[in-house]
Amino acid sequence: MAEHVGQRIGYARASSTDQNLARQITALGQVHRLFEEKQSGARRDGRTALAEMIAYAREGDTVVVSSMDRLARSVVDLNQIVGELVTKGLVVEFVNERVTFRPGTTDAFAEFQLNIMASFAQLERAIAKERQAEGIRAAKARGVYAGSVGRQAG
Template sequence: MSGQIVGYARVSSTSQNLARQLEALGVVDELFTDHQSGKSRADRAGLADALRYVRRGDTLRVASMDRLARSLIDLEQIVSDLTARKVSVEFVKERLTFTPDAAADPFATFQRQLIGAVAELERSLIRERQREGIDLAKARGAYKGRARRLTDEQIAHVRQEAANGANKAKLAGELGVSRRLIYDVIAGNGAYGDFNTASEVSEPSDT
């Protein structure tokens, strides 16, 4: 009996659309999604659910490698763990499928690592160009920094709720933002550094 096709799709923010990835995935038996940056696996609840869900004989299908992982180390760890559990991993864009039987194939491993390394290098070059652009804009006095995604009222609400011990993930979900942004608001990082409230806000642990 063949296993299930389990799809996983990810975009970096709630404002982005999953439509292209869903089209690339085609028909799947189960679908898991994230609206979250790929920098940290800890914040990707959809990926965690997908990895828990898949069973022996299943195939995890992803539109492209960079949707599954943002670093070569992360990519290797996920694919190796899945194939060790007898789960195949299919990347639609790269037209590559890594099966448990081919897990020990040195050419398949090299191919995966090469493509992953190129993607990682490309992301590094993009970040470098962005930093250079920001430095040039700062030199011209034209750089304003990243715009706030929350209003003053929302910022005050987040800080007050955090002071009362509210769960950060719940606050993020209510406002449609990442948990990292919630921590930035509380700590006054970046665009939220010049917003003052009447009292200091403590940062209790998530419950």
């Protein structure tokens, strides 16, 4: 049986359907397979492209993501996803942060950066939700609130 030659697998995510993935896809560069989704990164639930990418990727592959906040918007989720991928024998490369995680290696600075960047993404999402709630309260007070549009920031 021939040994698996690692593929570069791209993952791109936007929070909503009206956002464009072109800039992320360009940042990923040449990939063998690209997984795209337009879904909030607040939680892992419902992120079918992420689940498909994890199922597809094999030991020796490299998962390329433009930025850490595209993979997850919480410290816990980002650590879990990166840990799961590395445990599976995958290299995880974040283009914008210039950080790579490899199986069998430990890089304290990379782990620190992962947690700091995930913390910023989590804070950014919390602030956006707070502003959205303030806007809704103000609209209700003016009598112009028409209800939920069903979109989530993230």
